[in-house]
Structures are given as structure tokens and as C-alpha cells.
Amino acid sequence: MVVGIIGESCTGKSTLAQKLRDVLNGEVYTGKDYLRLAKNESMAKNIFQNKMRVATIEAPVIYVISEKEHLELLPEKAYRILVTAELDVIQERFAERMHGNLPVPVADMLQRKHGCFDSEKCDIHIKSGQDDLDEVCLLVRNAIRQEQHL
Numbered sequence: 206m207v208v209g210i211i212g213e214s215c216t217g218k219s220t221l222a223q224k225l226r227d228v229l230n231g232e233v234y235t236g237k238d239y240l241r242l243a244k245n246e247s248m249a250k251n252i253f254q255n256k257m258r259v260a261t262i263e264a265p266v267i268y269v270i271s272e273k274e275h276l277e278l279l280p281e282k283a284y285r286i287l288v289t290a291e292l293d294v295i296q297e298r299f300a301e302r303m304h305g306n307l308p309v310p311v312a313d314m315l316q317r318k319h320g321c322f323d324s325e326k327c328d329i330h331i332k333s334g335q336d337d338l339d340e341v342c343l344l345v346r347n348a349i350r351q352e353q354h355l
Contacts, residue, residue, distance in 0.1 A: 206262045207260050208345065209268050210286045211287050212271065212287060213290070215294075215298035217331070217333040218269045218271065222269045224339070225267050228343070229342075229349070231264070231266060231267045234253070234269065235268075239253035253278065257278070258280065262350065286341075287322060287325060289330065289331070289333065
């Protein structure tokens with residue numbers, strides 16, 4: 206089983222992924238982490254896609270995606286979680302990453318990208334700061350188990 210956690214930067218995807226990792230006993234990959242699987246990108250991508258193809262409910266892969274180009278790597282049957290946040294929340298979190306300073310070009314880039322995943326197909330939509338992540342993890346676990354029995 207593959208769980209795709211999709212959303213813009215600083216929406217809480219990594220926090221959710223770590224909680225899901227503990228609940229599902231899964232392996233987490235973020236963005237281009239799969240490149241560590243081989244010496245060249247093409248081979249690494251193939252290994253990663255095969256790893257996702259053979260992932261099971263007992264050993265799931267949790268893939269955190271913040272770039273649209275990585276959506277193509279998700280298998281069709283992946284369980285997809287969209288994580289969104291208000292623009293001001295994203296900017297505040299990004300500023301924290303940059304030691305309290307959010308340069309204007311970065312703020313402009315965040316504004317341009319805001320909402321870029323909103324129309325993506327998903328099984329569940331999480332609004333950062335509004336949803337209890339422990340409850341979300343249980344919902345996802347139960348949904349995945351139920352799907353496995355169909």
C-alpha cells in the first residue's frame with residue numbers, strides 16, 4: 206500500500222507523515238529522497254516505483270509530495286491525502302524556517318503556488334491546524350485496512 210501525502214510547502218505534510226509512519230509502520234520518502242536508492246536518477250526512479258508497486262499494508266510506503274512533477278510517480282491505487290493551509294500560515298511557517306525573515310521574492314513565490322494542489326484527486330483532505338492528526342492517522346489506517354479487504 207502506498208500513501209501519498211500531497212500539498213504545498215509548510216502545510217504539515219511531514220508532521221503527518223511521521224505520525225503515519227508510527228501508526229502504519231511505514232517507510233517515508235519525501236520529494237526526491239528516492240535518489241538515494243541508486244547512483245543514477247533513472248535507476249533510482251525505477252527502484253522506487255517498484256518498491257511502491259510491491260508495498261503492502263504490512264509494509265507501506267508513505268510518499269510526501271510538494272512538487273507537482275512528483276505526482277506522476279504515485280501509483281493509481283495510492284491512498285491520497287491532500288494537506289492544505291491558509292497562505293498566512295504557510296508564510297509564517299516558511300519564515301520560521303528562514304530564521305524569522307521571509308524575503309519578498311519567497312513570499313511572492315508562495316503566493317503564486319498557493320492552491321496549486323487544491324484540484325488534485327484525493328481520498329481525504331486535511332486542513333492544517335484544523336484537523337486532529339491522531340484522528341486522521343486512525344481514519345487512514347482504518348480506510349486502508351478496509352480497502353485491502355475489498
